[in-house]
Amino acid sequence: MFYKANLFKNPMNKDDTGKYFPFPVYEKTIGLNDFVDEISHSTSLTSTDVRATIYEIIEIFHKYLVRGHKVKLDGIGTFKVSFKGDGSDKPEDLTSSNIDRSTVRVTFVADVSLNQEMKNEVSFSKISEK
Numbered sequence: 001m002f003y004k005a006n007l008f009k010n011p012m013n014k015d016d017t018g019k020y021f022p023f024p025v026y027e028k029t030i031g032l033n034d035f036v037d038e039i040s041h042s043t044s045l046t047s048t049d050v051r052a053t054i055y056e057i058i059e060i061f062h063k064y065l066v067r068g069h070k071v072k073l074d075g076i077g078t079f080k081v082s083f084k085g086d087g088s089d090k091p092e093d094l095t096s097s098n099i100d101r102s103t104v105r106v107t108f109v110a111d112v113s114l115n116q117e118m119k120n121e122v123s124f125s126k127i128s129e130k
Helices: 032-042 049-065 114-123
Strands: 002-008 019-025 072-075 075-084 098-108
Touching: 032 049, 049 072, 049 075, 098 114
Parallel strands: none
Antiparallel strands: 002 019, 072 075, 075 098
16 A cells, blocks of 8 residues: 655644655545456356346445444444434433434444454555655
């Protein structure tokens, strides 16, 4: 994995000269078609079969998240819906209108094994500055 040096300064201190910190440099984003191609080339499934299966997984994934379930994919991690809202003095006064819809998000917690794999297997290379 590549990284570069990024200068960060304390905005509260105008005299701060800053420090350089490692910052990840990502290669291309891997999308659905990349997964379909790799799976269909390494199995006996056609790309149409793989695509249909992935789309079905996505549909099921969405169905359970909107119903309030956590979705755990072993070896990958757990997804869940989170949100924030305004408080109420009494529990009986708390309603769904207290929830700020703009804060609704899907959050992800990586599986312990995935985190451990990344710590053990990722190698780092600094890219040259231009």
